[in-house]
Amino acid sequence: MTAPRAASWAFHEEDSQRIRGVLVDFLRDASGRTALLVDRAGQMLITVGETPTFDPTAFASLTAADFSANDQLARLLGEPEFGALFHQGEKESLYLADIARRVILVVLFDNRTTLGLVKLRMRSAVSELTTIFTAMFARDAGTTTQVDAGFVDAAEDELDKLFGA
Amino acid sequence: MSLINYASREINCKIVYYGPGLGGKTTNLEYVYEKVAPSSKGKLISLATETERTLFFDFLPVDLGTIRGFRTRFHLYTVPGQVYYNASRKLILKGVDGVVFVADSQIDRMEANLEAMQNLYDNMAQHGYDLTHLPFVIQYNKRDLPNAAAIGDLDAALNPGWPVEDPERQKVTPDPYRPGAYLVSEQNGVWVERVPTFEGVAVRGDGVFDTLKAVSKLVLKTLG
Numbered sequence: 001m002t003a004p005r006a007a008s009w010a011f012h013e014e015d016s017q018r019i020r021g022v023l024v025d026f027l028r029d030a031s032g033r034t035a036l037l038v039d040r041a042g043q044m045l046i047t048v049g050e051t052p053t054f055d056p057t058a059f060a061s062l063t064a065a066d067f068s069a070n071d072q073l074a075r076l077l078g079e080p081e082f083g084a085l086f087h088q089g090e091k092e093s094l095y096l097a098d099i100a101r102r103v104i105l106v107v108l109f110d111n112r113t114t115l116g117l118v119k120l121r122m123r124s125a126v127s128e129l130t131t132i133f134t135a136m137f138a139r140d141a142g143t144t145t146q147v148d149a150g151f152v153d154a155a156e157d158e159l160d161k162l163f164g165a
Numbered sequence: 166m167s168l169i170n171y172a173s174r175e176i177n178c179k180i181v182y183y184g185p186g187l188g189g190k191t192t193n194l195e196y197v198y199e200k201v202a203p204s205s206k207g208k209l210i211s212l213a214t215e216t217e218r219t220l221f222f223d224f225l226p227v228d229l230g231t232i233r234g235f236r237t238r239f240h241l242y243t244v245p246g247q248v249y250y251n252a253s254r255k256l257i258l259k260g261v262d263g264v265v266f267v268a269d270s271q272i273d274r275m276e277a278n279l280e281a282m283q284n285l286y287d288n289m290a291q292h293g294y295d296l297t298h299l300p301f302v303i304q305y306n307k308r309d310l311p312n313a314a315a316i317g318d319l320d321a322a323l324n325p326g327w328p329v330e331d332p333e334r335q336k337v338t339p340d341p342y343r344p345g346a347y348l349v350s351e352q353n354g355v356w357v358e359r360v361p362t363f364e365g366v367a368v369r370g371d372g373v374f375d376t377l378k379a380v381s382k383l384v385l386k387t388l389g
Contacts, residue, residue, distance in 0.1 A: 016172030041260020042240060043168045050189040057226045058208050061240065061304040065221060069276075083217060089297075133319040145169050147176065151233045152389035158237075159381055162205055163374040 010145040011045055014016040021129045030121035031113035033092075036106045037099070037129075038063045044102065052108070067096060081136050084122070095119065097126050100133040142151055158160065167262045167388060169235075176237045178384045180259055180377075182284045184267035185277035186246030188216070189306040189367040193267060194223050194243055196373045199358040201227060209343045219245040239381055244280065263300035264289075265376055267367070268323055270305045270313035275322060282323055297327050297358075300383030304376045306365040311331045316364070326357035334358075342379060 023035040027049045034049040036056075043062035044056050052059070067085065074082040087094040095118050097105045105126060109118055167178045167273055182190040191211070198209045207226035214220045222242050225273045229237040244254040265284060268278045290295045305319050329335055335356040338349035342361050361379050365372030 011168065011170045013172050039168060039260070041168070041179055042262075043170075043179075044173075045168075045170060046172065055208050057238070057240075058210055059223070061210065061224045061226075061242075064259075065256065068259065069221075069253075072252055074254065115330055126227070147169065147235070147388050148233055149389075152385050154232045155229060155237055155385050156382055158232060159378055159385075162201065162227070162229065163378045163381075 026125035032107045032109040034108040180263045182243040185281040188267045188269040190243040192367040195371045222287045238338045263380045266303045270307045272314045302380045304365045308364045308365045326359040329356040366376045
């Protein structure tokens with residue numbers, strides 16, 4: 001069987017720098033601790049602010065599932081979507097917002113700030129990020145991202161080592 | 166689909182284990198988790214009911230290490246098999262790069278297998294994915310049980326194939342994993358493509374890594 005090419009997407013260094021700038025400003029203005037961007041398939045894109053102490057891979061997969069489940073709940077209620085979610089903890093809280101239907105912005109914050117301030121500052125960050133991501137997706141639409149020659153062979157060798165030849 | 170993150174130098178691919186309830190999807194992941202070296206695996210997350218049936222999904226990241234400067238990771242997911250959890254199953258397919266269908270070989274589970282396979286095609290289509298154009302393998306699990314159906318019968322029901330339209334691909338292609346079987350062959354004048362299949366006994370690990378390796382390699386080929 002020949003494996004047809006899946007439509008991959010790429011997150012480039014220049015994209016990262018622009019987005020990082022937006023997130024750094026947002027964290028400062030909202031007094032948040034950490035901002036993370038996760039794609040809807042459950043993969044971590046970027047982390048800004050204090051380095052999280054949790055497992056980022058697990059966090060990303062659970063975030064995507066959380067957001068998708070709430071999306072479906074919204075539809076059951078006749079809402080097109082819940083654009084944002086809030087999880088309140090004793091010390092730490094999370095606020096999540098949709099970006100261009102493909103990415104989720106998560107901010108971690110504690111009692112050094114308030115939900116009101118986070119929500120207020122998040123609005124403009126979401127707007128800026130939506131513009132950036134919408135342009136990125138339009139740019140990459142229809143293009144196929146490929147890895148360097150030799151990557152597939154090297155990765156297959158690693159698979160054989162890990163799972164047995 | 167697979168995400169290439171040039172900023173963090175990471176490549177992540179998503180593989181979903183699909184199939185009927187109690188077919189062995191979670192058992193496949195648990196075996197992988199048990200056998201893979203601690204340095205190559207992340208945390209196994211199970212969102213399960215009190216009776217340990219999968220409620221939402223199981224998740225296991227498997228790390229291939231850094232290849233040509235990219236940290237390469239496979240994200241393995243299972244879905245709940247029970248019919249009434251379809252909303253959860255559909256969500257987990259979002260962004261999938263490769264699918265493993267874990268069939269229950271027992272004769273009296275044939276109906277459940279067929280229902281799950283149809284449901285997989287339907288849910289993929291609702292995401293806009295075409296399962297015949299994505300890395301896809303089937304595992305016939307529980308081969309050790311006395312009431313296991315013959316492989317030929319399982320193939321006929323679950324892997325009948327689809328027509329190969331491209332003339333360049335209309336050539337006999339042996340199945341690298343099953344001697345004497347073919348992935349592309351001519352039948353009554355029609356060229357038909359099937360997906361690779363594996364026999365498994367997931368509780369003791371038989372076929373688990375063969376299945377995972379095959380789908381992983383198909384996913385890698387889509388990147389190159």
